[in-house]
Amino acid sequence: MHNHEExxxxxxxxxxxDELLCDLGDLFKVFxxxxxxxxxxxxxEEELCxxxxxxxxxxxxxxxxxxxKTLKDAKLVANRREGKTIYYSLADDHVKTIIGMGFEHITExx
Amino acid sequence: MHNHEExxxxxxxxxxxDELLCDLGDLFKVFxxxxxxxxxxxxxEEELCxxxxxxxxxxxxxxxxxxxKTLKDAKLVANRREGKTIYYSLADDHVKTIIGMGFEHITExx
DNA sequence: CATTCATATGTTTAACTATTCATATGTTAT
DNA sequence: ATAACATATGAATAGTTAAACATATGAATG
Numbered sequence: 001m002h003n004h005e006e007x008x009x010x011x012x013x014x015x016x017x018d019e020l021l022c023d024l025g026d027l028f029k030v031f032x033x034x035x036x037x038x039x040x041x042x043x044x045e046e047e048l049c050x051x052x053x054x055x056x057x058x059x060x061x062x063x064x065x066x067x068x069k070t071l072k073d074a075k076l077v078a079n080r081r082e083g084k085t086i087y088y089s090l091a092d093d094h095v096k097t098i099i100g101m102g103f104e105h106i107t108e109x110x
Numbered sequence: 111m112h113n114h115e116e117x118x119x120x121x122x123x124x125x126x127x128d129e130l131l132c133d134l135g136d137l138f139k140v141f142x143x144x145x146x147x148x149x150x151x152x153x154x155e156e157e158l159c160x161x162x163x164x165x166x167x168x169x170x171x172x173x174x175x176x177x178x179k180t181l182k183d184a185k186l187v188a189n190r191r192e193g194k195t196i197y198y199s200l201a202d203d204h205v206k207t208i209i210g211m212g213f214e215h216i217t218e219x220x
Numbered sequence: 221c222a223t224t225c226a227t228a229t230g231t232t233t234a235a236c237t238a239t240t241c242a243t244a245t246g247t248t249a250t
Numbered sequence: 251a252t253a254a255c256a257t258a259t260g261a262a263t264a265g266t267t268a269a270a271c272a273t274a275t276g277a278a279t280g
Binding site for chain 1: 112141142146166204216
């Protein structure tokens with residue numbers, strides 16, 4: 001094995017907490033599904049009820065509801081009730097920023 | 111079913127291309143694994159050879175190599191050869207920005 | 221209070237994926 | 251050329267997960 005001990009020492013000190021890195025991975029995992037990306041994109045425009053999302057994506061209400069739960073657990077979307085209907089919206093601006101950066105990366109590399 | 115036709119019409123026009131959204135999902139999928147996040151974080155500091163990364167993460171060379179391939183396919187890392195050794199580094203600044211945004215999101219929500 | 225509507229949730233299954241193990245490739249030195 | 255080293259790759263396996271299906275919750279209405 002060649003000598004890389006110096007580099008290892010330099011880097012080792014600055015490794016963030018393992019739990020933090022796992023949380024980061026878990027957050028991006030939520031973005032890492034095209035259905036969820038689509039839902040987030042829909043909500044860029046305006047808040048929508050569950051069945052509107054299901055209509056727009058041509059998916060069952062159940063599938064959409066499951067994914068909305070995942071998004072809500074990650075605090076990427078919020079919801080409010082109005083009678084029988086529940087409207088979902090983006091939770092904050094990080095969502096747009098993160099997706100925007102991903103978009104840039106893709107479009108800048110062919 | 112209640113009436114959400116207006117909202118559906120408004121949003122429907124602005125849905126990006128399906129392929130783009132899938133590509134976006136695929137990109138974030140690459141970030142969505144704690145091992146790959148850790149590798150990227152290590153490379154924040156400086157370029158590293160494969161076995162240094164394996165050392166730092168306490169993983170086999172093979173596992174690291176597989177993940178580096180995934181990262182390279184997504185154009186998140188680049189590499190250069192120096193003799194028998196291959197050094198990996200971050201491909202561009204999007205990586206830092208995207209991870210930084212994810213970090214903010216996590217830390218701002220407890 | 222029973223029914224209907226909108227949404228949520230538990231369970232199952234098929235597809236995907238991270239790691240391991242074994243092996244191959246490519247480089248340097250003897 | 252052959253051996254040793256650094257890395258890559260193919261195949262197998264175990265764990266994860268998205269969607270489908272069936273069912274449950276919770277709100278409005280008659």
